[in-house]
Amino acid sequence: MTALLDLSGVTKAYPGVVANDHVSLTIQPGEVHALLGENGAGKSTLVKMIYGLVKPDAGQMSLNGAGYAPADPRAARAAGIGMVFQHFSLFDALTVAENIALGMENAPPMRQLAAQIKAVSETYGLPLAPHRLVGDLSAGERQRVEIIRCLLQEPKLLIMDEPTSVLTPQEVDILFKTLRKLSAEGTAILYISHKLEEIRSLCDAATILRLGKVVGHCIPRDTSAADMAEMMVGSALKPPQKAAGPVGDVLLELRGLSLPPASAFGMPLRDISVSVRAGEVLGIGGVAGNGQDELLSALSGEAQVPAATVFLKGADVGRLGPNARRAAGLLTAPEERLGHAAAPDMSLTENAMLTGAARQGLERNGLLNWGAARSFANQIIADFDVRTPGPGNAARSLSGGNLQKFVIGREILQRPEVLVVNQPTWGVDASAAAAIRQALLDLAEHGAAVIVISQDLDELMEISDNFAALNEGRLSAVRPAAGLTVAEIGQMMGGAHGMEVAHV
Amino acid sequence: MALATPVLAVLATMVFGGLLFAVLGKDPLQSILTIFWQPLFGEFAFYYRPQLLVKGAPLVLIAMGLALGFRAGIWNIGAEGQYIIGAICGAAAALAFYPLEAWWIFPLMVICGGLGGFLWAMIPGLLKVKFGTNEILVSLMLVYVAEQLLSSMSLGLLKNPEGYGFPGSRNLQQYASAHNAEIIAGSGMHWGVLAALIAVIFAYVLLTRHRLGFAIRVTGEAPRAAKFGGVNPARLVLFCLGASGMLAGLAGMFEVAGPAGQITIDFNVGYGFTAIIVAFLGRLHPIGILLAGALMALTYIGGDIAQSQLGLPAAAIQVFQGMLLFFLLALDVLTNYRLRFGAAEVA
Structure with missing residues (x-):
């Protein structure tokens, strides 16, 4: 089976820092792949290269066996790659459907789009009324707007950057059900997070980055959170010491x-x-x-x-x-x-x-x-x-x-x-x-x-x-x-x- | 870089100004020399050098006040109006006591001139604080109101009763108690020059060592951080507009009591607008403004010489001065950004 996305020796340097140093990564169709690492480990730079926001200095990327070098995010989307950012890019004063139309290359007429949004949101268990103002939505609902915007393009790979940081535990459960359903239908997911328990429950494989280099791969289900944390940080962390001091006035x-x-x-x-x-x-x-x-x-x-x-x-x-x-x-x-x-x-x-x-x-x-x-x-x-x-x-x-x-x-x-x-x-x-x-x-x-x-x-x-x-x-x-x-x-x-x- | 761009801007202005003069059929080198050299070292430099102080003082005085606001992102564009009102109030205070000679008349004029400019600037200030209006528009439009008021005053209330019906007030140069005379004869050094120097020193200390100056700088850099740091934005708006209005009013008062002598229909010559160029050319920094004011005064005087000796049109001189701001802003943009031709990348 050909890998959906294959990165080999990808390198990107910024003045004074090598953000990615010969990073290799393989994602199979339908796989939920975790990208783990501390802040500054190079996760964002890596996905920005996949999404066409940044050009690698060296290394090869291939998609479905063919060479892949997106000039811009539009090219990445056309190739079947969608991304949900940690920070949403939505207009508060516009409706859900208008926001989604703004992000599309050839937006269909509003009524048709609204119907599509409804269909996709019901298929994937992400209830969303197309005519509501984004300003009135909760963070979880806004994230759904972003996800549906991606899903309408029928991506083969969906990149999610720390998606659960804005969700309640119950919302996380629902999101995970959606992601599992997508994965079962063959959409691969590249999941960025540093929340280890989430990754253990959701992901099939994990690549761990530290200081721009791949320092390990693991099967999250079979690896303890402590082991993954140690790979991420490079040393065991000391949990904070809490003294139950006397409580005063x-x-x-x-x-x-x-x-x-x-x-x-x-x-x-x-x-x-x-x-x-x-x-x-x-x-x-x-x-x-x-x-x-x-x-x-x-x-x-x-x-x-x-x-x-x-x-x-x-x-x-x-x-x-x-x-x-x-x-x-x-x-x-x-x-x-x-x-x-x-x-x-x-x-x-x-x-x-x-x-x-x-x-x-x-x-x-x-x-x-x-x-x-x-x-x-x-x-x-x-x-x-x-x-x-x-x-x-x-x-x-x-x-x-x-x-x-x-x-x-x-x-x-x-x-x-x-x-x-x-x-x-x-x-x-x-x-x-x-x-x-x-x-x-x-x-x-x-x-x-x-x-x-x-x-x-x-x-x-x-x-x-x-x-x-x-x-x-x-x-x-x-x-x-x-x-x-x-x-x-x-x-x-x-x-x-x-x-x-x-x-x- | 911040220091290099004004110098480069002056050089670029010389080159393109020279081209402009060449197109007008004048010798570019001679024109530039006339503007920049003659006033300082030419045959009649003894006459022009004091003029530098006379022209430079109001520019520095006004620009210094404007810079305080500009530093905080508060845009008083109406210094010209505040300058006019300051002049009217200063002159009116003196003329109210004419022909009484007393030592307190000139100090009273100073107070009235400053107060007039201050109050005129409070109009955009209070409107902004109370109703959130845009101070750029309001202060600018008040310039035209002030100009109408100036005409009305020179034709009406302040008109010289012994002026044979000509528009314009009595000449304050002939009213000893009100005359803003040179402190040292023949030097061009009048009280306005002294006031400009004091304003520069005061602003320097304010910006570097005082809580209020720090508040101005933080507000300009990061308004939310300033509010978090305890700055009251409304009070800062009032302070900056009030201070710049007062200094512009003082400049107007010193001008009408000295070099100009009287309130006339065409009393204002655009110092209030030119001061905006001076403020930016001087990097909104007190010392920079002092130098920029001197440079601008030079182009004024040099421009006058070029007009009379070479027959350059007045408009060409104004374009020349405008170029200076244009090149300064353009070079600033180019220091911070790089031009890229071709298709833009969509992020």
């Missing part, structure tokens, strides 16, 4: 916090009440877009919240701006590192000044002390092992993981009494993620209250004392994290978001 309390959405497709916060005690780590889960960003900006002070809704150590801080809250001891770290937590083109010294001015004494009577800011930046770099030539470098020049360590370190070193972080380890490699989690746990151990908002349930289970989930801007009841089952968590996250009617 309530430091942060939200009383019936509601906030209208900031934009037409934003999520309102609805009547959120919760309290966090000294020494406690509260994990807040939920699918992206259910109010995480809004909750963070209500806590950071970027959004104006009504009086008597946010209390810090019993004092109402709801009307205070970001710097007044920092001075009072409430610190935050938003999800988006570049452009929100840090100014991309400014130096690390300037970014240290950005939030550190008040608590670190970097400012007196409005005059800035750049020498002190530089030593603060140096301290962050040293304490949090930020890999950079020095504090004069621009934030943009750091890798995602290093910048995240800088951003989290910047807040932790200011000795917060309450720290709120959103997606602290998103896009961060495993060892940096472990370091960040450990730092958060250490902070709690020293008597701070920590709120971790994350979409990574494993992470939340690992570090949280208590767990709650955001769904449609509402916060579920808080429950002790120990002993929660995946099904219970899924229910707290809102179940399958209208998937109960799925024909599967």
